[in-house]
Amino acid sequence: MTVDSTPQYRLIATDLDGTLLRSDDTVSERTRAALLRATAAGASHIIVTGRSVPWTRYILDALDYRGLAVCGQGAQVYHAGENRLLTSVTLDRQLAALAVAKIEAEIGPLHLAASRDGIDGEVLVTPGYRLHELPVAPEPVTDPARLWDSPLNKLYLQHPDLDDDALAETARTIAGDLVGVVMAGPGIVELLPLGLSKATGLSLAARRLGMKAADTIAFGDMPNDVPMFGWAAHGVAMANAHAELKAVADEVTASNDDDGIAVVLERLFG
Numbered sequence: 001m002t003v004d005s006t007p008q009y010r011l012i013a014t015d016l017d018g019t020l021l022r023s024d025d026t027v028s029e030r031t032r033a034a035l036l037r038a039t040a041a042g043a044s045h046i047i048v049t050g051r052s053v054p055w056t057r058y059i060l061d062a063l064d065y066r067g068l069a070v071c072g073q074g075a076q077v078y079h080a081g082e083n084r085l086l087t088s089v090t091l092d093r094q095l096a097a098l099a100v101a102k103i104e105a106e107i108g109p110l111h112l113a114a115s116r117d118g119i120d121g122e123v124l125v126t127p128g129y130r131l132h133e134l135p136v137a138p139e140p141v142t143d144p145a146r147l148w149d150s151p152l153n154k155l156y157l158q159h160p161d162l163d164d165d166a167l168a169e170t171a172r173t174i175a176g177d178l179v180g181v182v183m184a185g186p187g188i189v190e191l192l193p194l195g196l197s198k199a200t201g202l203s204l205a206a207r208r209l210g211m212k213a214a215d216t217i218a219f220g221d222m223p224n225d226v227p228m229f230g231w232a233a234h235g236v237a238m239a240n241a242h243a244e245l246k247a248v249a250d251e252v253t254a255s256n257d258d259d260g261i262a263v264v265l266e267r268l269f270g
Contacts, residue, residue, distance in 0.1 A: 007043050009217040013202055016049040017185060018221035019238055022257050034262035038269045044209055048198050050184040050224055052115050052153055053078050073192050074201030075153045087204060090117050090151045091193050097148060099175035099191055106174050113156035114147040129158055130187055155191040164189055182224040197227035219261050236264055
């Protein structure tokens with residue numbers, strides 16, 4: 001009798017923050033070993049992150065990752081081994097400015113940051129925007145017009161009073177016909193090109209690898225991973241995931257700090 005050794009899932013798509021990365025921004029030895037076993041069995045691993053390329057490259061280098069990475073919420077497909085962008089989708093700046101104006105007319109001034117397009121794209125921040133610990137230093141700007149003077153892949157929003165969920169829902173209600181709105185992490189609400197999502201970028205990258213949605217298992221932790229779960233055959237939410245993602249997940253694994261990815265891959269690949 002011949003035993004079929006083809007893996008159930010040929011493509012493993014993992015988010016970075018809160019998923020593949022632990023709280024200290026490292027990947028555990030157990031998770032590394034599980035991914036190595038999976039790839040040795042014939043699966044491919046692809047990183048799918050909301051981070052734009054400049055804020056992703058240093059992590060990929062530390063992991064010695066040389067494959068494709070979907071960055072910028074699906075806007076960028078990046079070849080890490082060749083250090084080049086394969087695809088890049090930009091945000092319509094006129095629509096984004098109109099969206100911001102409509103949102104501010106309803107809920108008052110926003111704090112903004114703009115992610116410029118390109119492999120070395122800078123992030124510009126206006127006064128009041130709360131910064132996380134970042135690998136690439138952003139550029140403070142006092143003139144808001146600077147936000148719009150170069151092509152962008154996304155715009156970040158913060159509000160002095162509304163929490164992330166409320167801000168994202170409000171922005172979606174007011175300007176969802178102009179731009180995409182996602183909540184990607186604590187303090188990270190983003191405006192994107194309308195219709196763009198992690199599923200968009202992942203489908204493009206998968207096609208380059210000769211893979212389909214039916215071949216894919218996806219891991220994530222935040223609402224911006226919902227479209228990716230909708231596209232993939234199987235979606236796995238981390239224990240630390242946002243309730244919105246857990247609600248659509250096919251299963252919930254352990255947290256990012258407790259090797260949640262490894263728990264599932266060990267079951268699938270031994």
